[in-house]
Amino acid sequence: MSANIVIGTQWGDEGKGKVIDILASRADVVVRAQGGNNAGHTVVSGGETYKLHLIPSGILYKDTLCLIGAGVVLDPKDILGEIDDLSARGISFDNLKIDPRAHIIMPWHIALDGLSEKFRGNKDIGTTHRGIGPTYMDKYERSGLRFYDLVHPEIFREKARSAGELKNAVITKVFGGASLDIDGIIEEYIGYGQRLAKYMDDVSVLTYEAAKAGKTILFEGAQATLLDIDFGTYPYVTSSHPLSAGVCTGTGVGPMLIDGIYGVAKAYTTRVGKGPFPTELEDETGDYIRNRGGEFGTITGRPRRTGWFDSVIVRHAVRVNGLSCLVINKLDTLAGLDTLKVCVAYKRPDGTIIKDFPPTLEGLEGCEPVYEEHPGFSDDISGAHSFDEFPQVAKDYIARLEELCECPIKMVGVGPDRSQIIER
Numbered sequence: 001m002s003a004n005i006v007i008g009t010q011w012g013d014e015g016k017g018k019v020i021d022i023l024a025s026r027a028d029v030v031v032r033a034q035g036g037n038n039a040g041h042t043v044v045s046g047g048e049t050y051k052l053h054l055i056p057s058g059i060l061y062k063d064t065l066c067l068i069g070a071g072v073v074l075d076p077k078d079i080l081g082e083i084d085d086l087s088a089r090g091i092s093f094d095n096l097k098i099d100p101r102a103h104i105i106m107p108w109h110i111a112l113d114g115l116s117e118k119f120r121g122n123k124d125i126g127t128t129h130r131g132i133g134p135t136y137m138d139k140y141e142r143s144g145l146r147f148y149d150l151v152h153p154e155i156f157r158e159k160a161r162s163a164g165e166l167k168n169a170v171i172t173k174v175f176g177g178a179s180l181d182i183d184g185i186i187e188e189y190i191g192y193g194q195r196l197a198k199y200m201d202d203v204s205v206l207t208y209e210a211a212k213a214g215k216t217i218l219f220e221g222a223q224a225t226l227l228d229i230d231f232g233t234y235p236y237v238t239s240s241h242p243l244s245a246g247v248c249t250g251t252g253v254g255p256m257l258i259d260g261i262y263g264v265a266k267a268y269t270t271r272v273g274k275g276p277f278p279t280e281l282e283d284e285t286g287d288y289i290r291n292r293g294g295e296f297g298t299i300t301g302r303p304r305r306t307g308w309f310d311s312v313i314v315r316h317a318v319r320v321n322g323l324s325c326l327v328i329n330k331l332d333t334l335a336g337l338d339t340l341k342v343c344v345a346y347k348r349p350d351g352t353i354i355k356d357f358p359p360t361l362e363g364l365e366g367c368e369p370v371y372e373e374h375p376g377f378s379d380d381i382s383g384a385h386s387f388d389e390f391p392q393v394a395k396d397y398i399a400r401l402e403e404l405c406e407c408p409i410k411m412v413g414v415g416p417d418r419s420q421i422i423e424r
Ligand code: GDP
Pocket: 008, 012, 013, 014, 015, 016, 017, 018, 039, 040, 041, 042, 043, 044, 293, 294, 298, 329, 330, 331, 332, 333, 412, 413, 414, 415, 416, 420
């Protein structure tokens, strides 16, 4: 048996979905432990593209058990839409299970996400407007609604009414927003609960039992290290723990169960939403990478900000996640650039050089990336089947990233399809 975690090392969209899908061909169980439908994980197989939000990326294998753990926030309407769309494409949900402890995203969370972003004005975070932050706020305030409540109408009616009435007061009296029809919402959501009830099961027990039975388990990280609520670029982060440690609290298993942690990075860097981005390229090279890499958000369609590979960030991810290895995706996207720059350190305004990612925005302010330059490659590598087929400069680039990040690079992505991965 083995249990491995797949984590994002940058600001998300590193191709975690693709890596999970590839590793899932050898896995019995795939588990989501945190985040919600702010995630957009793309899997491309046999010419078909699947964009998954909450459903674990193991779902394309019909015998794989797909689990949604206690640490996830669940939008019932959205997940039912996802189930309906994928069912229409022949995907089976017989093996989907959702933990009763998972918190429910309600329409007032979505409304409050939008209203607080608007209130922040030009200091907005650039959230996905999916209600993620407000739902985690209620969870930690101990006033949230859980999946168990949703599938029990009497419990749900009572809890949702008092929660909804309070939120309505905040929406209308604090933000001047439109009042929600709480009774209508409650009855609508009871209907969703009835449809989802059959999926309820204790994910902590299922995962533990699978491990004891010698099954192969994969934990699918959503979001990424620099979006972690503590170790990311706070406050420009999400409201959960996308780190490897979040997998244990979000599933209900101990750290000794884990055998390995894969960190996924792109061969460059992207970010959606606001917040610092030291290696950002706001020029033609940035546009080239965006257009060639199709860097537009899976969830919101927003153009992703693009920049050079930043080894300060990925080294931070190696440390805070305890990564065993790295996967570098989208090397193919860099083809055609004369020079590839890699950030090796930051230079502070006072001239000092730092190699560890600063803990605060204030510490990051004014930091300039220190670059080293590498020759680019023009060859199309998307059809390569082995590392040996890469041009020498591409091999050297990967070898240098490995050295700078202080972590072995085990796989390199050369295209979106399942088959376009090179094991090293
Ligand atoms: P995730 O959120 O980490 O699962 O990543 P997304 O699915 O949001 O974004 C990654 C995008 O890159 C998707 O469109 C993938 O199909 C695509 N992709 C993944 N790996 C590669 C690769 O190696 N090369 C190319 N060209 N595209 C890739």
